[in-house]
Amino acid sequence: MIKKTDKLDILKNADSPEPSKTRRAQNLEAAMLAFDKEQQEQLKQKNKNFQGNGLVRRLMSIFNFSKRTFIMDMRIPLGGVAIIGLVLLPLALMYNSSTSLTGLNSPLGQPVQENKDMQLSENLTKEKPAKLEGRTRSENDGAIALDSAAPVAESEVSEAAVSNPAVQMTSKIAQRPEPLGRIAPTSVMVNEQSGDRFSSEDESSLFITAQTPVSTFSIDVDTASYTYVRSQLENGLMPNLNAVRIEEMVNYFSYGYQAPTSANVPFMQSVEVYPTPWNEATKLLHIGIKGFTPELSERPKSNLVLLIDTSGSMNAPDKLPLLKRSFSLLLNQLDENDTISIVAYAGSAGVVLEPTKASEKRKILRSLERLSAGGSTAGGQGIELAYELADEAKSDGSNNRVILATDGDFNVGISSPDALKGFIEKKRDDGISLSVLGFGTGNYNDELMQALAQNGNGNAFYIDSFLEAKKVLSEEVLGTLMTIAKDVKIQVEFNPLTVAEYRLVGYETRALKREDFNNDKVDAGDIGAGHSVTAIYEITPVGSSAISVDALRYQNEKPVVDNGNKQEYAFLKLRYKLPNEDKSKLIEVPIRVDAAKDNIADISPEFRFGASVAAFAQKLRGSNYADNMSYDDIEALARGSKGEDRFGYRAEFISLVDIANSLSK
Amino acid sequence: MIKNPTLKSKDETEQALNDKELGDAELVDAAVGGNRAAFAILLERHYMLIYKIAYQWLGHQSDAEDVTQEVCLKLAKVLKSFDGRAKFSSWLYRIVLNVVRDMQRSRVRQNKRHIALKDITQANFPANQEEATTYSQMWQAVRKLPQKQCDAVLLVYGQELNHFEVAQIMDVKESTVSWYVMEAKKSLKGLL
Numbered sequence: 001m002i003k004k005t006d007k008l009d010i011l012k013n014a015d016s017p018e019p020s021k022t023r024r025a026q027n028l029e030a031a032m033l034a035f036d037k038e039q040q041e042q043l044k045q046k047n048k049n050f051q052g053n054g055l056v057r058r059l060m061s062i063f064n065f066s067k068r069t070f071i072m073d074m075r076i077p078l079g080g081v082a083i084i085g086l087v088l089l090p091l092a093l094m095y096n097s098s099t100s101l102t103g104l105n106s107p108l109g110q111p112v113q114e115n116k117d118m119q120l121s122e123n124l125t126k127e128k129p130a131k132l133e134g135r136t137r138s139e140n141d142g143a144i145a146l147d148s149a150a151p152v153a154e155s156e157v158s159e160a161a162v163s164n165p166a167v168q169m170t171s172k173i174a175q176r177p178e179p180l181g182r183i184a185p186t187s188v189m190v191n192e193q194s195g196d197r198f199s200s201e202d203e204s205s206l207f208i209t210a211q212t213p214v215s216t217f218s219i220d221v222d223t224a225s226y227t228y229v230r231s232q233l234e235n236g237l238m239p240n241l242n243a244v245r246i247e248e249m250v251n252y253f254s255y256g257y258q259a260p261t262s263a264n265v266p267f268m269q270s271v272e273v274y275p276t277p278w279n280e281a282t283k284l285l286h287i288g289i290k291g292f293t294p295e296l297s298e299r300p301k302s303n304l305v306l307l308i309d310t311s312g313s314m315n316a317p318d319k320l321p322l323l324k325r326s327f328s329l330l331l332n333q334l335d336e337n338d339t340i341s342i343v344a345y346a347g348s349a350g351v352v353l354e355p356t357k358a359s360e361k362r363k364i365l366r367s368l369e370r371l372s373a374g375g376s377t378a379g380g381q382g383i384e385l386a387y388e389l390a391d392e393a394k395s396d397g398s399n400n401r402v403i404l405a406t407d408g409d410f411n412v413g414i415s416s417p418d419a420l421k422g423f424i425e426k427k428r429d430d431g432i433s434l435s436v437l438g439f440g441t442g443n444y445n446d447e448l449m450q451a452l453a454q455n456g457n458g459n460a461f462y463i464d465s466f467l468e469a470k471k472v473l474s475e476e477v478l479g480t481l482m483t484i485a486k487d488v489k490i491q492v493e494f495n496p497l498t499v500a501e502y503r504l505v506g507y508e509t510r511a512l513k514r515e516d517f518n519n520d521k522v523d524a525g526d527i528g529a530g531h532s533v534t535a536i537y538e539i540t541p542v543g544s545s546a547i548s549v550d551a552l553r554y555q556n557e558k559p560v561v562d563n564g565n566k567q568e569y570a571f572l573k574l575r576y577k578l579p580n581e582d583k584s585k586l587i588e589v590p591i592r593v594d595a596a597k598d599n600i601a602d603i604s605p606e607f608r609f610g611a612s613v614a615a616f617a618q619k620l621r622g623s624n625y626a627d628n629m630s631y632d633d634i635e636a637l638a639r640g641s642k643g644e645d646r647f648g649y650r651a652e653f654i655s656l657v658d659i660a661n662s663l664s665k
Numbered sequence: 666m667i668k669n670p671t672l673k674s675k676d677e678t679e680q681a682l683n684d685k686e687l688g689d690a691e692l693v694d695a696a697v698g699g700n701r702a703a704f705a706i707l708l709e710r711h712y713m714l715i716y717k718i719a720y721q722w723l724g725h726q727s728d729a730e731d732v733t734q735e736v737c738l739k740l741a742k743v744l745k746s747f748d749g750r751a752k753f754s755s756w757l758y759r760i761v762l763n764v765v766r767d768m769q770r771s772r773v774r775q776n777k778r779h780i781a782l783k784d785i786t787q788a789n790f791p792a793n794q795e796e797a798t799t800y801s802q803m804w805q806a807v808r809k810l811p812q813k814q815c816d817a818v819l820l821v822y823g824q825e826l827n828h829f830e831v832a833q834i835m836d837v838k839e840s841t842v843s844w845y846v847m848e849a850k851k852s853l854k855g856l857l
Contacts, residue, residue, distance in 0.1 A: 008803075008807075008818065008821075008822045008850070008853075017720070017726050019712075019713070019716045019726070019729070019730060019733070020726075020730060023730045023733075023734070024712060026734075027712075027730070027733055027734040027737050028705070028708055028709070028712070028737065030734060030737065030738060031704075031708055031734075031737035031738055031740065031741055032701065032704070032705060032708075032741075034737075034738045034741035034742065035696075035701065035704050035741040036701070037741075038741050038742055039699050039701075042699075
């Protein structure tokens, strides 16, 4: 009757998200309390009917006996001694994990917990007699008192909760998250409690064109910073200044720059010069690069090794469970030409799945499903194993890649971080690249993740939600998995006759030496299929009131040779290598003064939106340059350049500006 | 009446419980007889099943977890009414489905509040997002079917039960189950 080809069969493939462990413990606990209550009522009933009946006494003894066995058997962790500890703590944990998807140490939990404190205080006063009763009873009862504190606590809970259903009630009240707005903190809170680590970088400084006419940097297509900042803001926290990397925030968005039409030219560059939205006296030189998007069918075979962190710290709804579902998205994008292997690391590293054709979805999903978090992290070993598997399944012309998914707490097995980077670098030269997917907050080690991805010719993403996973692993999967140009470097030579000072917005970690530009041995960032990359300079034209460095009094500066070229602001040079080549190609474009727009409204919204993101990122970083622009102005600029915004990413950005605005007031 | 618990000696019970030798029916008997450990094992054993059923029907994690809690609490009360005629899991299905219905009914009443919360929860609950992407059309369509058809389709396809088991759970004849499924397929024609 049911045919095998039944379309309804897809219903059984849908797997449910992992239920919350906290909820599970809580639900089981609640059920046990209900069970006790039910038993007590039954006993009361029986006692009424058969007073002195031997059976009842026997049952009671069983009841008491098994209560203790239960504690020993199930090993339910009972840390708190008082009922507040037992009831409130899980609530606070659950609130955090179920609503905000942040780490457990988010300060957001506090105001909420206080609310609950108030709700509970009434109940607590009622509970006191019961609690005292419980304690006295257990103190008198030698057998129980000899046991550790746990059974005492247990008996208190059951006594109190059974006699006061309000405790259970409260747990229900707390299950619904309150709208964020209502609990938004009144003052700016910066997440200082979390163990997330970021390296601190000073803001790119201002250069005097006459002294330093050339600026060189490597492109960066990472987007992790934006996602991290977003998750912090959505939780009502101003992000750590060092977590804000301007170029990653700007490059998070896809811009509709002019795209190349053939695969021979891997990318196209577009340049606009227009008035700076945060400074009337300067201009922005905005370089947009758009990568070529090949047809899906032209995608090279992928040989992917998923290296999954299953350490204890991954045990949060926004970590391992999200990771599992994220990979099932990725799987949907692959076919029988691709191979997938899975390696897990935690305590000891192990191969979870030998190289398997990506079309064997159920097999792959099943091995993913089997993973569970526990143990400590020894990532180095796992990496070695992952690269071994990648080597094993490697074939010519295919995209060989290790995808490391972790919350970043990386206990490096290969002696030191430097040795690990060296290892990854060596493997990169053997044709295996590394992508890093960061999950969760709490002990996210941003610096190491960045370093690993950059050394591995790879990219780093921070996945904080299923939507983000969808962006990285489904919509933009080609860009994530397929490199169309590698070692892309940008060098801009400014014309001292037209530009007095300039400053690169962001890219602090990506600066290169001038001589590195032509050195093909120096590694730089890669561009994935369809990626757009943005770099923005703020330039101060000669004669502008914004020139901040005065001329010297006692000596003449290096004289500027007036070659009469006042038609150009700068000369843009781009170097890149095709994925399989070692020799770089060069693109050169002059940036003409007369092409500059006088009004920001005259440029395409794609550029304007990028400028608004740059302004926002600088403001979050506490930049000295973009301070004049208010959050309202940024929002207005972004709103006016939202464009089609098919997936709603830009709308989301606007709401982030709004949150930051209210947090900073 | 309290059934006579199948407990032998304390030690034996403990041993048996630890080994998880006992079948569902025996555990139910012991639990109804007041054995706390038996009840705990029974819950542990079926927790995922309860949650998964609830999730398939509701398609929303926190709702599913609410239902799971409700079912766990309810089991403490109604366990004694399990008479062993059907499989325990089949009996459990029925309880879960009832709680799901209750929840859906109260949802309609609380609809206003629900909508107010929707904007916030959407970004925060991955389940919602997933629903929007994976198989969403099919799922949404199935969940909108008339109740009996929806139950039949989800039990047959979502839970991969055979028509006989489904008939037991739904307390109807096997042929009725087949009829529900056929009707459902007719309504879903556009999607199939």
